[in-house]
Amino acid sequence: MNLIEKELIEKIINAFYEVYNTLIYGFLEKVYEHALYKELNNRGFHVSRQEPIGVLYKGQKVGEYYADLVVEGKVILELKASESICDEHKYQLINYLKATNIEVGLLFNFDRKPQFDRKVFQNKNKI
DSSP: OOOTTHHHHHHHHHHHHHHHHHHOSOSOHHHHHHHHHHHHHHTTOOEEEEEEEEEEETTEEEEEEEEEEEETTTEEEEEEOSSSOOHHHHHHHHHHHHTSSOOEEEEEEOSSSOEEEEEEOOGGGOO
């Protein structure tokens, strides 16, 4: 099986665990966002924070989301600091992917037990 951006994803997940193992749990989401941003930058990645994502309806902009982090313009990272990853978090990330040309995203949760989920929405499926 050929996974989209497999090597990049592995490196991002390693950075996630580095941040988690250093800070553990209990901070607000923004703290983890800043730490992961710094960790990925220190590892030589181009990372943008709070990247705006426009939502179109019949060709007209009807809303805007902000992705927590975008790595190398190829992977959207959505960060949470909640009890667990729930379906709403997963759908949020999938919607980010639908609204962009980015095909893969990672949902990271910084709780007592670190969790992540990988979502893909390929360009051929874009609306």
